[in-house]
Amino acid sequence: MYTLEHVPVYVPDTSVIVEGVVSKLISEGKIRGKIIIHRAVIAELESQANKGRATGYAGLEEIRRLRELAEKGLIDLELAGQRPSLQEIRGAGIGAIDAIIRDYAYEAGATLITADRIQALVAEAIGVSVIYIQPHGEEKLRLEEFFDENTMSVHLKEGSPPRAKKGTPGNWVLVDLSAKPLSREDVETIAQETVEAAKRRPDGFIEIDREGSTIIQLGSYRIVITRPPLSEGWEITAVRPVKKLHIEDYNLPSKLLRRLDERAEGILIAGAPGMGKTTFAQALAEYYARKGKVVKTIESPRDMILPPDITQYSKNCADIGELHDILLLSRPDYTVFDELRDDQDFRLYIDLRLAGIGMIGVVHATTPIDAVQRFIRRVDIGMLPSIIDTVIFINKGRVETVYELRMTVKLPTGLREAELARPVVEVRDALTGELAYEIYTFGEQTVVVPVKQVSFSAFGERIKRLIERMLPGAEVEVKDNLVVVNVPRVAAKALMKKMKKIKKLEDKYGVSIRVNMTG
Incomplete structure (x- = not known):
């Protein structure tokens, strides 16, 4: 679809902005013309970033990249549309923002760029020209470059050198992967690339996105991103199973x-x-x-x-x-x-x-x-x-x-x-x-x-002999962890004198000694 000036016009929605797809299409020469960013996209990204969500930061970074491409003369970049109401922003999860962007593309006669399958189907149904960005296969991320076959986890923190745990569970060492500390920009860039990949790749998803933290599963990697105000600086921890066992x-x-x-x-x-x-x-x-x-x-x-x-x-x-x-x-x-x-x-x-x-x-x-x-x-x-x-x-x-x-x-x-x-x-x-x-x-x-297990085969007979020596005429039986001593009533006086020694035997061998009077 073309405008009166025969310049292609494209309207990207939030999904492709968050994934960083539009700047890549422009850099690869697949798109030329005018890119219109609807203010609803800016409002949604601002709302997400204010909540500390990684998707908001990733989307704003993509718009910054589009501005740089426009300054180089590769595209025309324009902001358009009305800023959505607070209620519409809150309804973004049920399609309110998508509908605003879709309707604008229809009215402007522009091509909608989206990575949302439902958005693409609805746009086609109402007659909007659509470029649907399908999920790509796996691609090598900068985060993955820190891993080798012996790496259990990678720890990236602004102001510190990248570190990794190498070895196996219970037998690992923490090593520095570089002598150069990472800057905040380095960690932010890796985080944004990871978030974009999680949105785009079929084996990735954002499990949790809260103010100050994001948890991502990307293939075999479990990735935790923290940032201010939760942490004092940006940090990424990525864990991967060293070996899959049966x-x-x-x-x-x-x-x-x-x-x-x-x-x-x-x-x-x-x-x-x-x-x-x-x-x-x-x-x-x-x-x-x-x-x-x-x-x-x-x-x-x-x-x-x-x-x-x-x-x-x-x-x-x-x-x-x-x-x-x-x-x-x-x-x-x-x-x-x-x-x-x-x-x-x-x-x-x-x-x-x-x-x-x-x-x-x-x-x-x-x-x-x-x-x-x-x-x-x-x-x-x-x-x-x-x-x-x-x-x-x-x-x-x-x-x-x-x-x-x-x-x-x-x-x-x-x-x-x-x-x-x-x-x-x-x-x-x-x-x-x-x-x-x-x-x-x-x-x-x-x-x-x-319960202290007692091996009576080792000292059961010894306990028996000691008690029989202490109390002549007593019958001693050893079973499980219990010693039963049957003492004739005529020996009651002798028994009373020996009770302290019997108690010491209990404490020494960790057994229970039960004394019964008979006869």
């Missing part, structure tokens, strides 16, 4: 694999930050999918690299109630929740698990029992084994500990009065069966008690 790469014991196949449906994957929890969860999700299970994930952000038959939901793009309804209605065999953070996350995990859906939760914890304790204040302890049956602790990229939870009624370890028997959640090593912790209520408190 469940077979962990060399899991056959007993654990059988448990994962047959019994484990309430799984917690615990570990410190950077120890490989998400990598293991990713491998486990793929393992269940290969077994013919329907698997879905809840992520924030979505950074797992999974096959297309596993649906990945973003917690940032839906509220907890919506995710709850979707998963209850679709009934997957397993749902991977990466990561459990606040009360809403834990409530969703608990509700879905009690509804019969297999759950795999990823949680930060420095010890395996810490992961279980995150649930104790949120549910009655009698429900714990119904919600969590397997805890897998990851340390330095490998499975270090596996616990199972069982409910029983017993006398807790260390208590001696039979009337103190109560419901107890036993936390046992899933591979050896050894008791590690007991969880029970004592008064109004819920207590988690570590």
